[in-house]
Amino acid sequence: MQTIRIGRHTIGEEMPTYIVAEIGINHNGDETLAAQLITEAAKAGVDAVKFQKRDLPSLYPQELLDSPEKSEQAFQYMIPLLKEVELPEASYPRLKKQCEALGLDFLCTPFDLKSANFLNDLGVSAFKIASADLTNLDLLEHVAAFGKPLIVSTGMSLWEEIETAVAFLRKQPAPFALLHCRSVYPVWPRDVNLRMINKLKKFDCPVGYSGHEMGLVISLAAASMGAAIIEKHLTLDRKMKGPDHKISLEPYEFKRLVRDIRITDQAVGKSKRVLLRGEILNRELFGKSLLAAQDIPAGSIINREMVVVRGPGKGLSPQKLPQLLGATTRRKIDVGDFFLVCDLPGEFLPESSLANLSFKSDWGLIARFTDGPAMLAHHPKAIEFHLAEKDFQLPHEINEAHDCRLIVHAPEYIGDKLHDLASGSEEIRRKSVAQTLQSLAITRELTPYFQGQPKLITHPGAMSLNTKLNPETLAVALARSVREIKAAIGDDVEFLLENLPPYPWYFGGQWKGNYFMAAEEIAAFCDQEGIKLCFDLSHAALYCNAKDTDLAEYIRLLRPYIRHIHFADAYGLDGEGMQIGEGDIDLDRIIPLFADYRGTWMPEIWRGHLDNGAGFITALQRLNKYEL
Numbered sequence: 001m002q003t004i005r006i007g008r009h010t011i012g013e014e015m016p017t018y019i020v021a022e023i024g025i026n027h028n029g030d031e032t033l034a035a036q037l038i039t040e041a042a043k044a045g046v047d048a049v050k051f052q053k054r055d056l057p058s059l060y061p062q063e064l065l066d067s068p069e070k071s072e073q074a075f076q077y078m079i080p081l082l083k084e085v086e087l088p089e090a091s092y093p094r095l096k097k098q099c100e101a102l103g104l105d106f107l108c109t110p111f112d113l114k115s116a117n118f119l120n121d122l123g124v125s126a127f128k129i130a131s132a133d134l135t136n137l138d139l140l141e142h143v144a145a146f147g148k149p150l151i152v153s154t155g156m157s158l159w160e161e162i163e164t165a166v167a168f169l170r171k172q173p174a175p176f177a178l179l180h181c182r183s184v185y186p187v188w189p190r191d192v193n194l195r196m197i198n199k200l201k202k203f204d205c206p207v208g209y210s211g212h213e214m215g216l217v218i219s220l221a222a223a224s225m226g227a228a229i230i231e232k233h234l235t236l237d238r239k240m241k242g243p244d245h246k247i248s249l250e251p252y253e254f255k256r257l258v259r260d261i262r263i264t265d266q267a268v269g270k271s272k273r274v275l276l277r278g279e280i281l282n283r284e285l286f287g288k289s290l291l292a293a294q295d296i297p298a299g300s301i302i303n304r305e306m307v308v309v310r311g312p313g314k315g316l317s318p319q320k321l322p323q324l325l326g327a328t329t330r331r332k333i334d335v336g337d338f339f340l341v342c343d344l345p346g347e348f349l350p351e352s353s354l355a356n357l358s359f360k361s362d363w364g365l366i367a368r369f370t371d372g373p374a375m376l377a378h379h380p381k382a383i384e385f386h387l388a389e390k391d392f393q394l395p396h397e398i399n400e401a402h403d404c405r406l407i408v409h410a411p412e413y414i415g416d417k418l419h420d421l422a423s424g425s426e427e428i429r430r431k432s433v434a435q436t437l438q439s440l441a442i443t444r445e446l447t448p449y450f451q452g453q454p455k456l457i458t459h460p461g462a463m464s465l466n467t468k469l470n471p472e473t474l475a476v477a478l479a480r481s482v483r484e485i486k487a488a489i490g491d492d493v494e495f496l497l498e499n500l501p502p503y504p505w506y507f508g509g510q511w512k513g514n515y516f517m518a519a520e521e522i523a524a525f526c527d528q529e530g531i532k533l534c535f536d537l538s539h540a541a542l543y544c545n546a547k548d549t550d551l552a553e554y555i556r557l558l559r560p561y562i563r564h565i566h567f568a569d570a571y572g573l574d575g576e577g578m579q580i581g582e583g584d585i586d587l588d589r590i591i592p593l594f595a596d597y598r599g600t601w602m603p604e605i606w607r608g609h610l611d612n613g614a615g616f617i618t619a620l621q622r623l624n625k626y627e628l
Contacts, residue, residue, distance in 0.1 A: 002205055004149045004175040006126045007105040008548060009047055011177060012206045014270045016548065017223050017261050020107065020231040021046045021254060022210075024244055025085040031094070033236070034087065038098050040251040041234055045258040048105035050128055050231065051095070053119055054086055058112035078243075085242065092122055107151070113142050120146045131155030131183045131210075134165050144172035151229065152176055153210050154200070155183030166203045177206035177229060180222075186247040187212045194218070197225050212247050216257050223264045230261060266573070274571050274578070277505050280607060287313020289338050290321060296333040301326060307339070314610060315339055340611045354378055357620060359628050362405055364602035365616050366609065369396045374612055380404055382600040384457075385446070387411045392438050398449050405600050406450035407564060410439035410458040418506060420461030421481035422474040422515060432461065433481050440485075443493055455494045455564055455600070457534045458485075462515035463504065469514040475525060478515070482529050496532055496563055497525075501539040502546040503574040510574065517543045519557040526561045533561040536604070538577055541570035541585045551585070555593050565594065565601035567623060577606035579615065580622040591626040601628070 003012030011018045021041035027034035034051070041049045056065055060079070064071055068079035087095075092108075099106040109128040110116035116139065119127065126149040133139050134157045144150060150169070154162050162178075169176045180196045192213060200207040208229025209222035219230050233248035249257060275283070293308040300306070302324055309318045315338025316324065327345050341347050357363065364382030367375040369391050376383060382405035389411050412419050414431050421436070423429040436458050443456050462474045482497070489495050499522055502513045516522055517539075526533060535558060544551040569583030570576055580603065581587065594601075603623065608615030 001201065002175070004126075004177055004206055006048070006107075006149050009105070010548075011228050013201070013226055013228060015228065016265050017227065018048065018208070018229045019046045019258055019261060020048045020050050020229065021234040022050050022231050022244075022248075023234055024050065024052050024109075025082075026233065026235045026240070026242060026244055026248060027051075027085070027087065028240065028242055029085040029087060031087060031091040034091065034095055035098055036236060037234055038095060038102065038104070040236065041254070042102040042104055044234075044251060044255040045262075046104065046254070048107050048125070049099060049234075050107040050109065051087070051092075052109045052111065052130075053092070053115040054082060054111045055114040056082060056086070058114050081243070089118065092118075096122060096124070110139070110143065113139065116143050116146075120148070124148070126151060129153065131157060131181050135161050137165075137168055140165065140168060141172060144169065144174040144176075147173050150174055150176040151179060151208070151231075153179045153181040153183075154196075155181035155210070162200075166205075175205075177208060178203065179208045179210040179229060179231060180227075181210040182212060185212050185243060186214050189213065189218060192218055194222055194225055197222060197227055201226075214247060216249070216253065216260065219257060220260050220264055223261045224268055226268065230257075232257060269572070270584075272571075274575055274582075276575075277606065278508070284313045285311075287311065288318050289313050289315030290318055290324060291315060291339065292333045292335050292337045295335050296329055298329050298332045300329045302329060302343075316341060316343065320344060338611075341614060342611070354617060354620065357624055359624070361598045361628050362600040363620060363628070364404065364407070364600055365613055366409075366602055366604055368609070369394065371609055371613075373397055375609070375616075376402055376404070378613060378617075380602070382407060382602060383450070384409055384602055385442075387439055387442065389413065389415070389435075391442070396442075396446065398446055401449050403451060405452050406443070406446055406454040407600060408439055408443040408446070408454065408456050410436050410456065412459055412506075416507075418461060418463055418511075419459060420463070421458065421485075422460050422462040422478035424469070424473065424477065429477055429481055433484050436481075436485050437488055440489060440493060447492070453492070453494055455496055455534075456489070457496045457498055457564065460497050460500065460516045462500065462513065463506070463511040464514055465509065465511055468512070471515045471521065474515040475521075478525070479529055482531060486529075486531070494532065494563060496534040498534040498566075499536055499539050499543075499558070501536075501542045501574070501576050503542070504576070505574065513543075518547075519554045523557055523561060532563040533558060534564045534566065535562040536566040536568075537585070537590070538566065538568040538570040538583075538604070541583070542573055542576055545570070545584075546573050551590060552593060555590065559593070562597070563599055565597070565599070566604035567591075567601060567619065568604050568606075577604055577608075579605055579608075580619045587626075591623070591628070595627045597628065 001013040003010050023037045068075050096106040105125040108119050109130050127143050129152040131153040178200050206228040209227040210231040211219045233244050235245045235248035238245050288309050291308050291310050323344050362381040364380040365375040366384045384407040386409045419432045420428050421432045443454050447454050460478050500513045500516050569578040569585050571583040603616050603619030605615040605619050
């Protein structure tokens with residue numbers, strides 16, 4: 001499905017719903033009222049507001065304009081009304097400027113060629129084509145020639161007319177979207193026919209819904225069916241004079257609509273099956289695996305008697321049993337051991353899977369102390385030990401020299417609290433500083449066994465469950481902590497802060513990030529404190545998804561500060577640590593931004609350490625096609 005771009009918004013299937021507050025003529029010809037409606041639309045959280053522009057002499061015969069009372073009853077009502085509600089042209093630049101100041105796209109419907117020219121000169125982000133003009137090929141061609149996106153309503157049109165209009169638009173130089181619409185005011189639920197949204201999708205363009213019904217439910221239903229655009233009328237008071245007020249939403253209702261559409265967007269998701277972190281943990285806890293029912297020497301041919309199905313779900317899936325039977329083992333498997341992916345025919349043993357890596361930079365692996373020797377056996381150029389609190393009391397098993405770089409990551413927890421250098425609680429802040437210094441001591445203890453200057457990484461903190469924290473207050477606390485840590489470090493260890501995700505999971509629940517996520521605030525803090533960055537690609541992508549900002553520009557701003565990288569894919573707003581190529585990061589666009597990077601980096605894949613680092617190794621193999 002194709003997408004279109006309006007302002008800073010990408011519009012299309014599986015993108016956030018583009019919400020338009022249709023002000024239309026509900027300003028009643030009063031610029032002050034129009035400005036109030038824009039303000040209320042911004043408060044509601046919409047993406048755009050839309051007006052209407054008519055040059056009546058271009059639309060109707062002068063005789064009708066002069067003497068509407070001589071015509072049919074509908075014109076007797078409508079012509080005087082349209083004269084009354086048309087805004088002066090001088091109002092439009094001021095209203096557009098107000099929209100820009102509030103971060104809203106300014107859209108408008110031209111009903112004639114003269115109005116279209118005026119709006120193009122004004123610099124509108126996109127044009128809306130009214131249902132009545134879907135068959136007006138002259139207007140469609142004229143407006144499309146400006147090259148700006150068109151949003152075309154399909155109310156009061158036959159299916160054959162829609163097909164003709166789409167075929168015509170495909171020959172024009174402007175992208176377009178279609179809106180399902182019923183051009184009656186109000187339209188009753190039985191007549192809305194939302195299934196047309198799916199039928200219109202056959203044209204391979206963004207499809208939305210323009211609602212003239214009463215209430216919120218039908219627009220929410222349209223959003224749940226994947227409508228890329230929702231357009232709904234906004235009024236300050238449904239009792240006001242005018243044809244559209246009665247089917248419009250008042251500000252408090254529009255705010256609810258936007259809120260509920262955003263929730264609906266999250267629930268609708270994308271047509272891609274991705275396991276949640278909780279599901280992965282429960283899969284291990286409650287799932288089943290294929291295990292060895294007896295000791296199996298290397299070189300054995302696996303038969304059914306050698307295999308048993310038991311929990312936990314940490315090994316090869318029982319669905320792989322047909323592929324496993326008849327395979328020749330390439331390793332010794334003890335009774336009760338899990339069968340692994342590498343035991344299947346055609347799969348590589350981890351030890352042989354890294355032989356073809358061609359990275360120019362210092363790639364590495366992440367380890368705990370418990371699996372450190374196994375990860376080091378892969379001969380990475382760098383190793384990153386992720387510490388837990390218990391590691392401060394347990395002896396490590398590093399007792400020989402390794403030809404690789406050392407990175408240590410401080411723990412993320414302090415008992416039942418989060419490690420938080422930006423905490424408003426002085427007790428937690430001090431404990432977090434102390435924990436970082438304990439990590440520093442371990443770093444120095446390990447340094448003689450590795451090459452070069454080691455690096456110490458920590459999360460800044462600044463997370464909350466249900467409350468929004470003040471970024472300025474957090475920045476002050478974090479700066480204080482960083483200065484205390486730097487005073488103890490000296491020049492023998494490089495100290496790095498890691499950029500954070502917007503909605504991380506801790507203690508089985510989802511938290512909210514409040515600081516050290518935006519590229520600008522990270523860069524400003526690094527400049528202020530003279531500190532560098534551990535850049536987590538997955539965290540950055542999730543933040544950019546949440547804020548609808550460009551990940552490439554985000555990286556370009558932070559590139560001068562990066563001294564270590566965690567590579568992983570990401571999905572949506574909270575799907576971090578995904579396997580390379582299985583999320584929604586455009587890796588072919590993003591990874592080349594690091595082509596000249598020659599520092600340390602490693603894949604940080606969720607549960608990547610299992611099966612002797614199989615997840616990390618898969619990530620390295622997939623990244624090997626890039627110049628790193």
